[in-house]
Amino acid sequence: MAERRAIAVYVSLEEAAESMSVSVRTIRRWIAAGTLPAYRCGKRAIRIKLDDLEATPQKMPTAQL
Template sequence: MAERRGIPVYLSLEEAAEAMAVSVKTIRRWIAAGTIPAYRCGKRAIRIKLDDLEAAPRKIPAARY
């Protein structure tokens, strides 16, 4: 039996920012830098796939002693 893929979940910039605990401006910077892909829906709305957001690399700051 073939496994059925689920429908992708798309988030607004505000929802993506909240999910990643960053600002909307940071999400826009990541899109501009190519860190996460974004999709235009209609004339103005920009959406991000949840799977793409979860796969985005996150920098971990180095510990200082």
């Protein structure tokens, strides 16, 4: 029996920004900084793999008292 491969889900910059509660400009900054991988589809469309988007946030250290 053949193993089923999961198909990657890609979102637009606008969808990524909305799901992370940030601006599209912030998403573009993350891409430019190399923090968030992005993929060009055609001449202009840029898409982000949902798995990459979910992996972007980093846990902040808590203050020690």
